[in-house]
Amino acid sequence: MASHRRPKRPSRTRVTVLTATAAAAVALTSQAANAAPKPTKSEVKEQVDKLYQEAERATNQYDGAKENQEKLEKEIGRLQDKVAREQDELNELRTGLGAMASEQYRSGGIDASVQLFLSADPDDYLDKASTLDSLSEQQLESLKKVQAKQRTLAQERAEAAEKLKDLADTRTELGKKKQQIQSKLSKARQLLNSLTAAERQEIADSEARASRSSAGRVDLGNEAAASKFGAAALNAAASQIGKPYFRGGTGPNSYDCSGLTQWAYAQAGVGITRTTYTQVNDGARIGMSQLKPGDLVFFNNTEHVGLYAGGGQVLHAPYPGAYVRYESMSTIGSFQFGVRVTG
Structure with a gap:
């Protein structure tokens, strides 16, 4: 006689395990179906060539920035030398004015106009037209020379400061371009390393043959x-x-x-x-x-x-x-x- 007992229901734990196993199997099957096929040697070579082109672009930009850096460094060196010479000349002019003041002191006191100059900015001083009449021609000429030299020196220092800022910006650009180059070349190496050793050797041999054969077999015409x-x-x-x-x-x-x-x-x-x-x-x-x-x-x-x-x-x-x-x-x-x- 057939048994009429009801079949035993699977436990909740067993159902959970079976469900998880089935889900994992479906996921793996889906991944296998959707996984991109490994690129062929020719596809890798094409991608690598593109990366080399991009690296060459970054290299040209790097070389341009490097050239600009060297140019700026030379310009800054020349400006700094010029500033030093101008400062020496300014110091000599001031020494001359100091000698003039000393002479006036020994002969009875320093002229008020020279005394004012020695304690104030000559640009500000010469703007006070009311004082000009009290200066001798020699004093006025000396003061104007100092004023002109100070203005020249200020301009050259400002120019040098601007060049130094440009140099700092150029060095920052150099760092960025170098990173770009290294990144492109690194990706190219990774792609090449995805090939077998034999495939990599085939590419290298092909490049070597192309270079050797180009010397003797190319028709350049006349x-x-x-x-x-x-x-x-x-x-x-x-x-x-x-x-x-x-x-x-x-x-x-x-x-x-x-x-x-x-x-x-x-x-x-x-x-x-x-x-x-x-x-x-x-x-x-x-x-x-x-x-x-x-x-x-x-x-x-x-x-x-x-x-x-x-x-x-x-x-x-x-x-x-x-x-x-x-x-x-x-x-x-x-x-x-x-x-x-x-x-």
Whole structure:
């Protein structure tokens, strides 16, 4: 005979455990379904290249601020030297007035006008026109010299103080740009570290092959150089093919993009500025159809620069992990314009 006993109801504890287990299983299944797939090697390379571009932008801004800092430090040094000289001259003028007062005292007392000057601001004193008649021509001339020297000294001290403030602001900007650069490069390293060792080696080998092969297999055509300076700069840069990109590098062992172009033109006997943002003004701007070997070429909102080599090729220092090499203009980025340096 079948039993008619009612089945035993599960305990509340057991129901809670089963419910929690089921919920966890659903959550894990959902996470697995929604988890982003691991980026491929080409996707990582694309993201890393973008970060390198952003780091290069911050590097250019850092280099510009660094250049400005050095300029300000020189200007402040000159101003401080000038202030010291002006102060010495002012002290000599005051000594002369003191000698004048002593002479008057020995001959019967100090002139009231000179006595007033020695105890008050000469600017305030000379404004009192009623006292001018009591001064001799020599005294008046001496007082005016002191007044002019004090005004000059005050202006120079104010200018030096303003330059010091600018310097403090520039140093703050340098710190921010350095953090930006480090942040971008750190993210790039993290992305590369997400790849296997074999994948990272493939990327490194690819960069090395691109640099080695660019020296002997690139067809540059037979275009005439923009000038003798352009030809010399291009030849100098070509001698650096295979040397590594390094942020802030200005040669001769490593380079960043504007460091290479500056170094190359220096070998041609032409001085150009340090950053891409200033090199855009180092010559006449030209369009793509006007480019000739030796011209500077700017990409990506003027954040990257190289030397036009002919045949649609650019000789440049690309980015971290790469080497000085020729590369097709079509693969570097968005072309902005060229600049022809005439010496």
